Amino acid sequence: NAGVMQNPRHLVRRRGQEARLRCSPMKGHSHVYWYRQLPEEGLKFMVYLQKENIIDESGMPKERFSAEFPKEGPSILRIQQVVRGDSAAYFCASSTLGHFGGYTFGSGTRLTVV
Amino acid sequence: EDKVVQSPLSLVVHEGDTVTLNCSYEVTNFRSLLWYKQEKKAPTFLFMLTSSGIEKKSGRLSSILDKKELFSILNITATQTGDSAIYLCAVEAYGGSQGNLIFGKGTKLSVKP
Numbered sequence: 001n002a003g004v005m006q007n008p009r010h011l012v013r014r015r016g017q018e019a020r021l022r023c024s025p026m027k028g029h030s031h032v033y034w035y036r037q038l039p040e041e042g043l044k045f046m047v048y049l050q051k052e053n054i055i056d057e058s059g060m061p062k063e064r065f066s067a068e069f070p071k072e073g074p075s076i077l078r079i080q081q082v083v084r085g086d087s088a089a090y091f092c093a094s095s096t097l098g099h100f101g102g103y104t105f106g107s108g109t110r111l112t113v114v
Numbered sequence: 115e116d117k118v119v120q121s122p123l124s125l126v127v128h129e130g131d132t133v134t135l136n137c138s139y140e141v142t143n144f145r146s147l148l149w150y151k152q153e154k155k156a157p158t159f160l161f162m163l164t165s166s167g168i169e170k171k172s173g174r175l176s177s178i179l180d181k182k183e184l185f186s187i188l189n190i191t192a193t194q195t196g197d198s199a200i201y202l203c204a205v206e207a208y209g210g211s212q213g214n215l216i217f218g219k220g221t222k223l224s225v226k227p
Contacts, residue, residue, distance in 0.1 A: 006154070019175070035217075042118070042202065043157070043204070043217040044217070044218035045215060049216065056214055058214070059214070091156070091157070103148075103159065103215075105158070107155035107156045108155060108156065
């Protein structure tokens with residue numbers, strides 16, 4: 001079991017470009033969560049998805065950010081027209097239903113906007 | 115607004131010392147409190163606490179929850195350099211969607227040889 005896989009590990013984008021972050025949950029996990037960690041800050045919830053459904057996107061900025069978890073393939077967090085303030089570590093976690101002891105994080109994607 | 119506050123924000127100790135990390139919370143409809151250890155990459159799960167007064171232990175680490183006073187502590191005895199990490203506390207609430215954990219800013223622990 002390879003765990004939660006995120007790629008790329010590091011991503012550099014110029015202002016105005018698009019960033020796509022990928023997350024493959026652990027085998028058997030059908031729930032995916034995205035968190036953002038700004039420097040010197042704690043993890044902040046962004047969005048919670050199940051296959052083909054967004055369950056809770058209350059932590060997502062209203063503009064430029066979107067997430068999906070298609071029937072096949074990884075979950076994608078997409079940031080359009082990136083700005084310097086988007087520079088952060090983006091972590092994905094997965095779990096089975098209601099099982100936070102089994103809430104497993106990926107290694108994160110560190111996005112740098114130059 | 116729900117919040118989780120950890121203290122201290124950073125801590126430097128020597129190998130063999132015992133440390134206590136604190137986590138206080140103000141969360142409506144508390145469900146559980148979780149501790150994670152974050153080294154250079156993924157936060158890794160340590161403990162989940164739901165009931166007051168019941169200590170959870172794993173080797174040199176232990177944790178306990180006080181739901182009346184709204185806090186938890188994480189103890190590490192006989193610290194080792196490998197314990198150096200950021201320790202994150204998170205709270206889950208009923209009513210919010212599952213998965214919406216509220217994290218503190220973490221305590222950065224440095225253990226010197």
